[in-house]
Amino acid sequence: MKRLAHNLNSAGPMARMKSESPTYKLEICLGEGLSSCVYKAERLDSRGHSKQQVVLKILKNQNEVEWLRQEFEALSKIDSAFCVRMLAWENLKLGPALVLEYIEGITLYELLLSGSVEGELISELIAQIQLGLQCLERARRFHGVKLIDFATSLLDFSVSKEIIGTPPYLAPEIWSGGARSIKSDLFALGLIEYDLKNGLSQIPSEQEACRLRAEALKDTDS
Numbered sequence: 001m002k003r004l005a006h007n008l009n010s011a012g013p014m015a016r017m018k019s020e021s022p023t024y025k026l027e028i029c030l031g032e033g034l035s036s037c038v039y040k041a042e043r044l045d046s047r048g049h050s051k052q053q054v055v056l057k058i059l060k061n062q063n064e065v066e067w068l069r070q071e072f073e074a075l076s077k078i079d080s081a082f083c084v085r086m087l088a089w090e091n092l093k094l095g096p097a098l099v100l101e102y103i104e105g106i107t108l109y110e111l112l113l114s115g116s117v118e119g120e121l122i123s124e125l126i127a128q129i130q131l132g133l134q135c136l137e138r139a140r141r142f143h144g145v146k147l148i149d150f151a152t153s154l155l156d157f158s159v160s161k162e163i164i165g166t167p168p169y170l171a172p173e174i175w176s177g178g179a180r181s182i183k184s185d186l187f188a189l190g191l192i193e194y195d196l197k198n199g200l201s202q203i204p205s206e207q208e209a210c211r212l213r214a215e216a217l218k219d220t221d222s
Contacts, residue, residue, distance in 0.1 A: 168191065
């Protein structure tokens with residue numbers, strides 16, 4: 001310990017230690033949006049001593065680096081059992097990327113595909129998502145409408161350059177070009193609960209039908 005302290009002190013108060021970069025092996029694509037692609041990946045340290053399953057969110061548009069940086073800074077402040085942990089920022093050949101905790105499991109959409117979902121399980125799922133949203137809101141970071149990856153390629157289509165998200169779960173104010181807020185997230189959560197209770201047949205596939213459903217349900221308790 002004394003030798004280590006001496007070496008650090010001799011390097012001066014602003015000493016920096018540069019790490020050897022890890023490598024990432026992309027395994028499967030978990031999803032793709034307008035701004036980024038999300039992959040399950042294996043992270044290996046430079047000397048092969050350790051490996052870890054992670055999620056890489058790789059930016060597609062270099063003009064949106066600032067948006068990704070803001071997301072990194074905001075999510076790095078969140079320490080919650082109900083939110084995926086932010087692990088690191090990486091500059092990869094494919095583009096800037098966020099490194100996130102990988103969670104083994106299925107999406108809510110996959111759960112619906114497996115059959116009916118019991119009311120008690122729905123209540124527990126919604127309660128835990130609400131706790132996660134509260135953690136995000138305290139960090140002033142609104143999730144948008146892709147809550148716990150309920151959306152899949154079947155549902156995740158773009159509305160326009162001005163309105164980006166998963167149409168079946170967009171709040172009315174988003175459709176009209178308004179700003180996102182925690183209320184938008186809670187409305188999206190209400191729509192997710194509605195679909196968990198009523199099944200896949202109730203999920204609209206056309207943009208106008210999505211907008212009309214949001215308008216019809218905005219003043220009701222789904």
